[in-house]
Amino acid sequence: xxxxxxxxSVIVKxxxxxxxxFDDYNASFADITRRARRRFERGERAGxxxxxxxxxxxxxxxxxxxxxxxxxxxxxxxxxxTLWVDIRGHFExxxxxxxxxxxxxxxxxxxxxxxxxTRGVDPAIEFVALDIQPTDRITHPVSRHTYAVGxxxxxxxxxxxxxxxxxxxxxxxxxxSTALAEGLARVFATDPAPDVLAIELLETVFYREGRAYLxxxxxxxxxxxxxxxxxxxxxxxxxxxxxxxxxQQLSILFGYTFSYFMADLPTVGDAVVFLRTLLPEKPxxxxxxxxxxxxxxxxxxxxxxxxxINAHPEEKLVEADGQKGLVMLVFTLPSYPLVFxxxxxxxxxxxxFGRRQVIERYHLVFRHDRVGRxxxxxxFKDLRFPREQFSPELLxxxxxxxxxxxxxxxxxxxIRHCYVERRLRPLDLYIAETDxxxxxxxxxxxxxxxxxxxxxxxxxxxxxxxxxxxTRSGRVIFYxxxxxxxxxxxxxxRLPPSRDDIMELNDEPWFHVEDNDVFPExxxxxxxxSRGHLALLQDHHPDLFDPAWWQAIHARLKxxxxxxxxxxxxxxRLHSTSKQP
Numbered sequence: 001x002x003x004x005x006x007x008x009s010v011i012v013k014x015x016x017x018x019x020x021x022f023d024d025y026n027a028s029f030a031d032i033t034r035r036a037r038r039r040f041e042r043g044e045r046a047g048x049x050x051x052x053x054x055x056x057x058x059x060x061x062x063x064x065x066x067x068x069x070x071x072x073x074x075x076x077x078x079x080x081x082t083l084w085v086d087i088r089g090h091f092e093x094x095x096x097x098x099x100x101x102x103x104x105x106x107x108x109x110x111x112x113x114x115x116x117x118t119r120g121v122d123p124a125i126e127f128v129a130l131d132i133q134p135t136d137r138i139t140h141p142v143s144r145h146t147y148a149v150g151x152x153x154x155x156x157x158x159x160x161x162x163x164x165x166x167x168x169x170x171x172x173x174x175x176x177s178t179a180l181a182e183g184l185a186r187v188f189a190t191d192p193a194p195d196v197l198a199i200e201l202l203e204t205v206f207y208r209e210g211r212a213y214l215x216x217x218x219x220x221x222x223x224x225x226x227x228x229x230x231x232x233x234x235x236x237x238x239x240x241x242x243x244x245x246x247x248q249q250l251s252i253l254f255g256y257t258f259s260y261f262m263a264d265l266p267t268v269g270d271a272v273v274f275l276r277t278l279l280p281e282k283p284x285x286x287x288x289x290x291x292x293x294x295x296x297x298x299x300x301x302x303x304x305x306x307x308x309i310n311a312h313p314e315e316k317l318v319e320a321d322g323q324k325g326l327v328m329l330v331f332t333l334p335s336y337p338l339v340f341x342x343x344x345x346x347x348x349x350x351x352x353f354g355r356r357q358v359i360e361r362y363h364l365v366f367r368h369d370r371v372g373r374x375x376x377x378x379x380f381k382d383l384r385f386p387r388e389q390f391s392p393e394l395l396x397x398x399x400x401x402x403x404x405x406x407x408x409x410x411x412x413x414x415i416r417h418c419y420v421e422r423r424l425r426p427l428d429l430y431i432a433e434t435d436x437x438x439x440x441x442x443x444x445x446x447x448x449x450x451x452x453x454x455x456x457x458x459x460x461x462x463x464x465x466x467x468x469x470x471t472r473s474g475r476v477i478f479y480x481x482x483x484x485x486x487x488x489x490x491x492x493x494r495l496p497p498s499r500d501d502i503m504e505l506n507d508e509p510w511f512h513v514e515d516n517d518v519f520p521e522x523x524x525x526x527x528x529x530s531r532g533h534l535a536l537l538q539d540h541h542p543d544l545f546d547p548a549w550w551q552a553i554h555a556r557l558k559x560x561x562x563x564x565x566x567x568x569x570x571x572x573r574l575h576s577t578s579k580q581p
Contacts, residue, residue, distance in 0.1 A: 011083070014073060015090040021066035022107040028058055033292070036207035036262035041167045043233050045210045045562035052259060053367045059295055063110050070111070079115060084125040088112075092127070099140055099267045106299045113382075119407070119414045120384030129303075142270040143203040144216065149196050154181040156199060160229070161240075164205065164214055171237035179574040180229065183243040184218055193221035201227070202274065207262040209369050210562065211241070213253075217278065218245070226250045226278045230568065242572040248473055251279055253567055256376040256422050257477050259369050260292040268293055289376065298378050301338070301420065308336045309389060316391040322426035323466045326351055327358060327482040329401050331394055332423055341377070341419040342402040351482070361481045362419060371456040371565040373449045375469070375479040377419040384414045424469025424477060428528065431465065438474075443533045445476040447541040453478060454553050455563035457487045459518065464528050488557050490518045492550035520547050 032055045039048040071078050088108070095104045105127035112118065112125050121128050145163070149156045157177035161170055170176065188194045201216035211230055218227035228244040244250055254275065265271045272287045279287070285304060289297030309315075312335060320330040320339050326348040328341045343355050365374050390398070390413065398406055398413075407414040427446060431439045446468055453460055460467070461483030469477050478484075491514065523545050524534050543549035556563060566573070 007086075010074065010077070011086045011090050014070060014083075014087045015094055017069055017073060018066060018087070018091055018108055018111065019094050019104065021062060021069065022104050024065075025058065025062035025107065026103075028062070029055060029292070030264060032058065033262045033264045036264075037166070037205065037212075040207050040210070040212050040233060043210070043235075046560070048207070048210070048262070049369060051262070055262075055292060056294070056367060059110075063107070063114065066111055067115065081116065081125060084112060084116070088125055088127070099138060099269050102299070103268065103293065103296055106295050109299070110295060119382040119409075120412065138269045138273050140267070140270050142274045143266070144200055144274070145203060147199045147201070149198055151195065153185060153196055154178055157181055160199065160201065160214065166238050168233060169237050171234065171239040176240035176574070180240060180243055183574060184227065184245065187218070187225055187245045188220045191220055191222060196220060199227055202271070204263050204265050204271070208259060209371070209567070210564065211567075228253065230572075240574055242566070242568050243574060244568060244572055247279060247281075249568055249572060251282060252372065252473060252475065254279060254282065254287065254290050255372065255471075256286055256289070257370055257372045257374060257471075257475070258290065258567060260290055260294070263291060265291065268296075289378075294378075298380065301378065302380075302383075305333075305336060305338060308333065309386070313386070313389070315389075316394075317385070317389050318391045318394055319397070320423065321429060323428070325480070328480075329397065331398075337423045339421050339423045340383075340415070341421065342398070342405045342415065343417070344401045345404050353482070358482050361484050364486075365481055365484070368458065369456050371452050372475070372567050373452045373456070373478055373565075374458070375421050375424070375477050377421050377479075377481070380415070380418055380420050382414055382416060383418065384412050387411050387413050421479060424471055424479065427465035427468040427470055427476060430470045431533070440533070440536055441474065442470055442476055443529065443536055444540055445474070447537050447544050449476045449478060450544060451541070452565045454487055454550065455565050457557050459485055459487050459490050461485060463523060463526055466528075485516075487554055490516050490554065492518050492520060492547050492554055494547040495519055495521050518550070520545050520550050
């Protein structure tokens with residue numbers, strides 16, 4: 001074989017090896033995802049959580065295995081940039097026509113960047129294509145089933161439930177069908193032609209945090225609306241818990257504050273196209289991410305942000321609104337709803353932990369049930385920005401406070417490590433800026449957020465409103481993780497009685513306190529709320545300040561119980577349910 005033929009053979013085999021590696025990853029991803037049905041039927045919440053973590057770990061493990069195979073094949077040529085230029089070209093030929101070609105390309109990029117220590121981007125050995133949307137060329141319709149209603153809405157829902165049977169029977173399919181029909185009829189009741197004509201559902205069932213979802217659309221004569229049926233499991237059987245029919249409800253369900261769905265989709269891009277018909281304002285990166293394709297979500301997030309920078313080169317990156325953090329420095333591009341969070345080189349003395357502990361807490365949140373109250377913080381490495389994009393004030397502070405995370409090279413600044421999140425309005429600013437009814441609603445949801453987190457085994461630690469943000473839909477989300485800890489690691493105590501009033505006014509406690517001790521009766525002192533807003537919490541959430549409530553939740557979590565936090569409001573639920581403790 002001639003040298004040129006041997007070279008071509010090496011390239012072909014390496015490219016095919018990479019395609020096979022992604023196919024292996026995809027098959028393993030599907031194997032884990034398919035367990036969700038069985039987990040749901042058996043009520044195995046903890047097992048579903050373990051599967052979610054295993055699926056998150058799968059990508060990096062698959063990349064490591066692919067690199068090991070490449071090393072055996074390429075030997076000392078593994079790091080040859082010239083060779084990788086050719087491998088990239090043949091890899092692109094092999095995946096041409098694949099519906100999910102962008103997922104293959106992202107897998108290739110991950111391996112290329114890891115081997116070549118790329119900072120910024122290198123188009124010769126990566127797939128960049130900042131100007132494309134990955135779903136623009138997808139015309140293949142996602143698999144779905146259409147139910148013609150024919151004036152018999154209740155019977156249609158009976159058919160739908162019968163078509164989605166589980167090993168555990170429905171508790172009362174007739175009652176559920178009646179409730180669904182009444183709920184959907186109310187949605188179209190004010191239309192000029194109020195009849196529901198058809199219901200269209202994806203064939204794939206979506207699972208997450210102990211629930212199953214039948215996802216689709218309901219069609220009237222003049223419009224269609226989301227139609228999402230939420231199923232729960234009890235020892236008595238499966239039952240319909242809720243019907244979601246608004247974009248806002250669906251946007252929250254598919255939001256960046258929840259864990260990722262288990263949905264056994266044969267291909268992903270066509271499902272994203274369908275979801276965008278229901279959520280046209282939802283960024284495409286969030287849809288890929290919530291379907292469990294986290295790396296693709298990061299790729300699309302990077303593409304969208306770079307497009308924004310390229311379109312507005314005169315706009316400066318600046319510090320984000322809100323009080324300066326003692327642990328993180330946060331900056332943003334004002335015209336784009338993202339923030340970049342860098343760990344400071346040194347923390348204030350009041351912080352009794354270091355960089356490693358902060359990273360561990362973000363890692364914990366990434367793998368935890370976020371129950372709609374923890375923001376999804378994506379870790380990025382080696383992001384390169386034009387130097388002139390930074391405001392002078394921000395660049396000066398970054399260099400002074402986050403030097404370990406920066407590298408300057410000519411006209412660019414590379415950020416070695418950061419977290420990227422959706423930008424929210426800090427709760428303290430929101431309360432100060434908005435009218436009183438909206439502020440009061442946010443304060444009440446702030447209390448509900450703390451309680452929802454507690455039920456998910458998370459104690460926020462620092463309860464100041466500056467550590468919480470408000471979404472466009474008005475939900476309050478926690479986003480400052482440096483003092484976060486598991487509920488089961490805490491000890492919730494009642495304040496010991498003092499000998500006199502003067503002792504209670506002292507800044508120092510009059511009793512011994514361990515690092516993990518928490519005193520709910522003292523929360524009002526550390527919330528930074530006005531007297532009026534504290535009184536509001538005392539009226540609506542008095543248990544928030546009651547050690548007994550926290551101790552009861554703590555005991556149930558320690559016993560291994562999975563406490564329920566519905567991802568929708570009580571108004572969406574179809575049947576009366578027992579109130580959460």
